Amino acid sequence: MQLLFKKRGAMLILMFNLLLIFIGIGLIIPIMPTFIEQLGISGGTVGLLVAVFSLTQFLFSPVAGRMADAVGRKKLIVSGMLLFAFSEWQFGYADHVFEMFFSRVIGGISAALTMPAVMAYAADITTNEERAAGIGYINAAITMGFMIGPGIGGYMAEWGIRVPFNCAAAVGVMAAVITALFLPESHSSASTGTVQKDHVPFFVQLAQVHRQPYFFSLLIIFALSFGLANFETIFSLFVDHRFGFSPKEIALIITIGSIGGPLVQLTTFGWLLGHFGEQRVVSACLLLSALFIVLTLLASTWTMLLVATVLVFLAIDILRPAVSTQMSKIDETQQGYIAGLNSAFTSLGNIIGPAVAGVLFDVDIRFPYILASVVLFLCFVLSLRQEKAVLHKASSDALRMTRK
Known part of the structure; x- marks a missing residue:
C-alpha cells in the first residue's frame, strides 16, 4: 500500500483521474443506441465512428509516447484530459455526422496522449519489484470506471439524452484540474538522455x-x-x-x-x-x-x-x-x-x-x-x-x- 502514497500520492491521483475518465467514457454506453437512432445514423456509420477513433489513437500513440519522453508526462496527461472533455461535449451537441467524426478524431488523439503518458508515469515511480503492482492499480482503475459508468449513464439519461455527454465533459475537466494542481512531474528528458530515434519517421x-x-x-x-x-x-x-x-x-x-x-x-x-x-x-x-x-x-x-x-x-x-x-x-x-x-x-x-x-x-x-x-x-x-x-x-x- 505504500506505493499508493509514494511521490505525494501520485499513484492515487493517477488512479482517481483514470477512474473519472473511464466513468465518463462508460456514461455514454447505454444511451448510444437511442442517441444514434434519434440522429438517424446507420449501423455502418457507427462502425466507422469506432474505427476512426481507434485509427487516430493508433497513428498518434507512438508520437505521443515520444513526446512524453521529451517534454514529460504531466503535460500530456492534462492535455489529453482536456481534449477528452472537448470531444465528449462536441459529440453530445453534434447534429451532423461530420461533427461526430470530428469528435471521434479528437477523442482518439486524447486517448493517444493520455494512456502512454500514464503508463510511463507509473513505470517512472515504481521499481522493478513494484512495477507489477503499480500497473495493476492503473488497470484496476480503468476497469472499475468502465463498470460504474454505464449504470450512472443509464440513470442520467432520464434527465435528457445529451446529459451523460455533458457530465463526461465535466468529469474530464475536473480530472485535468486535479492533475494540473496535484500531480508532480515524474520525468525529465535530461535525466535519461536524448532519444536517438526521435528524427525517424x-x-x-x-x-x-x-x-x-x-x-x-x-x-x-x-x-x-x-x-x-x-x-x-x-x-x-x-x-x-x-x-x-x-x-x-x-x-x-x-x-x-x-x-x-x-x-x-x-x-x-x-x-x-x-x-x-x-x-x-x-x-x-x-x-x-x-x-x-x-x-x-x-x-x-x-x-x-x-x-x-x-x-x-x-x-x-x-x-x-x-x-x-x-x-x-x-x-x-x-x-x-x-x-x-x-x-x-x-x-x-x-x-x-x-x-x-x-x-x-x-x-x-x-x-x-x-x-x-x-x-x-x-x-x-x-x-x-x-x-x-x-x-x-x-x-x-x-x-x-x-x-x-
Whole structure:
C-alpha cells in the first residue's frame, strides 16, 4: 500500500483521474443506441465512428509516447484530459455526422496522449519489484470506471439524452484540474538522455519494430485486443441469437464478468508476477483465455455462460497488465515510446477485430469466437518458445556470473 502514497500520492491521483475518465467514457454506453437512432445514423456509420477513433489513437500513440519522453508526462496527461472533455461535449451537441467524426478524431488523439503518458508515469515511480503492482492499480482503475459508468449513464439519461455527454465533459475537466494542481512531474528528458530515434519517421519505426526486444510483447498486445474485440463486439448478438437474452440479462452478465479483474489487479496481481514471473503468467493467461472462449461456445445455460464470461474477462484482465509490466522493464530510457507502441498495437487490434468479427458473424455466429480462440492459442505456442529463450538467457547469465 505504500506505493499508493509514494511521490505525494501520485499513484492515487493517477488512479482517481483514470477512474473519472473511464466513468465518463462508460456514461455514454447505454444511451448510444437511442442517441444514434434519434440522429438517424446507420449501423455502418457507427462502425466507422469506432474505427476512426481507434485509427487516430493508433497513428498518434507512438508520437505521443515520444513526446512524453521529451517534454514529460504531466503535460500530456492534462492535455489529453482536456481534449477528452472537448470531444465528449462536441459529440453530445453534434447534429451532423461530420461533427461526430470530428469528435471521434479528437477523442482518439486524447486517448493517444493520455494512456502512454500514464503508463510511463507509473513505470517512472515504481521499481522493478513494484512495477507489477503499480500497473495493476492503473488497470484496476480503468476497469472499475468502465463498470460504474454505464449504470450512472443509464440513470442520467432520464434527465435528457445529451446529459451523460455533458457530465463526461465535466468529469474530464475536473480530472485535468486535479492533475494540473496535484500531480508532480515524474520525468525529465535530461535525466535519461536524448532519444536517438526521435528524427525517424513513425512508419519507418513501425516497419523496424520487429527488430526490437519488445516485438513479441507487441504481438501479444495485438492478439489480445483482436481477440477481446472479437469477443465483445458480437457478444450481445451472440447471446441474443443463441439464448434470446434480454438487454438486462446481457448487461448483468457483462457487469458480473467484469468484477473479478479489478479485484485481482488491486490485490494479488503483484504477487502473481513476483511468484511466477511475467512470462509464465502471460503464457498461462493466453492458454486460459483461448480455452474459456471455447467454453463460451459450449455454454448451454445462463449459469454456464456467466462462468465462461467471468473466466474470459479475468484471464484477459491479468494478461493485459502482465504484458505491460514485461514491456516496461525492457528499456528504462524510453518508457513513453514503449507505452505509445503498446497503445498503438492495442488500437490496431481494436480496428481489425470488430471488422473481422462482423464479417464472420454474418457467415456463422460461432466463427468470431473460434478465430479469437485460435489467435490466442497460437500466441500461447509462441510464448512457450519465448519462455524457453528467457529461461536459457537467465541460466546463461547465472553461469557467467558464477565463472567470474
